[in-house]
Amino acid sequence: MLNSRYSRQTALPFVGEQGQARLGSARVGVLGCGALGTVVAELLTRGGVGYLRIIDRDVVELSNLQRQTLFTEHDAEQRLPKAMAAMQRLGEINSEVRVEAVVSDYVWHNALSLLSELDLVVDATDNYLTRLTLNDACLELGIPWVYGGAAGSVGMSANFLPQGPCFRCLVRDLPALGVGESCDVSGVFGPLTVVVGAVQAAEAMKLIISLAIGRSDLVEVDLLKGVFRTLSLQKDNSCPACEYGMRDFLSPEHHxxxxxxxxxxxxxxxxxxxxxxxxxxxxxxxxxxxxxxxxxxxxxxxxxxxxxxxxxxxxxxxxxxxxxxxxxxxxxxxxx
Ligand SMILES: [Zn+2]
Incomplete structure (x- = not known):
């Protein structure tokens, strides 16, 4: 049966009815519901992913509205938790999608339980510690995750699959506090997070439909220069996480x-x-x-x-x- 809601999507040769059915039975986590997370959650909801778990610890503020696309002035006035405000809005967009809101931090002791029974996780966080924790958790659970980051006018995205290369092949240890976390200094260009979030949503959908069509490199976009470029990802044969199976960031010492x-x-x-x-x-x-x-x-x-x-x-x-x-x-x- 052709479902008219998704007819423009099932018409795509790489989706079809079979791909749409896979999306419909997929369980996806969105970790962080800020600039990237709102874009990712909206696109996955419109695309008919069966179940979304949105995990975020913060409340909506006025300064979020410049780029966090699901939220309104009313949400900010009420200081609603982002996960709850997103769940409400997503339900209005597509009531066929089951959305679960989790108002919580994501830390070492709940890193596995918050991702239980998911097929894939999209990273929409803003710091290395959470990403290294997510990397360990997804390796442990044997599920892929889609990295995304944006600061200033430059953003990037990559897919990390259970067999590696993994995020820790690129970032071995936690940088000193503040290093590489430049959004507090440089700001974030609103359109950038929509581009990066769209790349992440596309990769998540592709990985759900078929692992074979997901990208295996890292894509970087600079919206000020107006250019995309790709960098190949290499597995580090001495990586503690994907090569030696260590899960350092699932224990309290690194936090x-x-x-x-x-x-x-x-x-x-x-x-x-x-x-x-x-x-x-x-x-x-x-x-x-x-x-x-x-x-x-x-x-x-x-x-x-x-x-x-x-x-x-x-x-x-x-x-x-x-x-x-x-x-x-x-x-x-x-x-x-
Ligand atoms: Zn690795």
Whole structure:
């Protein structure tokens, strides 16, 4: 039966009814729902991927709207979690797609469980630590992932399959904090993330239809110069991850508890507090004279010009500083 929703897609020789059926039964994770993630999620939803799991820890802000295509001013005013706002919008676009929103950080201890029962993951994160963690998790689970990155006017994408070459063949260890994470300095050209997200969505769909039609090189695009170029990917025969099977980034040693958030005057503190009750914590802070706003997703308060947003899993976003030790002092003063 020809499904008219997808008729322009099934008409493509490399898709056809069989390819469309594969898309319809595929389970895909989108890790990060910012500039790249919103584009990827929308294209996969319109293309009829059966199930999407959108994982993101942040809330929608006004400064996101320049490039994060699923969100509206209303989402930013409400400070809705990005994963929830995306799920709502995607449901309006294609109600045949099952979308699951996961409002969570992606760290070493949940790296495998958050990707359970997925066929493929699309990387829409903004830092090396998360990508190295994702790389280890996907190798462990034996599933492919599609890398994407964008800063300034330059972006890139590559596919990493279980047999390698893998991301760690290219990036052996975590660069020093700040190195290579240039979006806080240089900004991001809005059209760039749409191009890179579209490349990622195309590769994800191709890998689902047939691994053989996915690209095996790295593509780089510079929208200021208006050029694409490709670089071949080589497997590193001494790679700890895909050659020796080590999963260094699935253990706590490689993870920092405080990171400066790309593009903002903020520090993210990661604490492992699974049983945190935001309403109980809010009452305790109010008893100490603080004015607190709280809902089931987050607790928010101001402290000497610094804003603290505490999430239900213990993560805290400290806005108004990029000094990690000051952020830790504020956190410990209020919540320690
Ligand atoms: Zn490797």
């Amino acid at each position: 920092q508890s405080a990171t400066v958030v790309c593009g903002r005057d903020s520090v993210l503190l990661q604490q492992n507090l699974a049983d945190l009750d935001l309403f109980v914590t809010a009452k305790r802070l109010e008893a100490r004279g603080h004015s607190v706003r709280v809902n089931k997703f987050r607790l928010q308060l101001e402290f000497f010009g610094i804003e603290l947003i505490l999430f239900g899993d213990g993560r805290a976003l400290i806005n108004g500083t990029n000094d990690t030790s000051l952020a830790k002092r504020v956190y410990n003063e209020l919540l320690g």
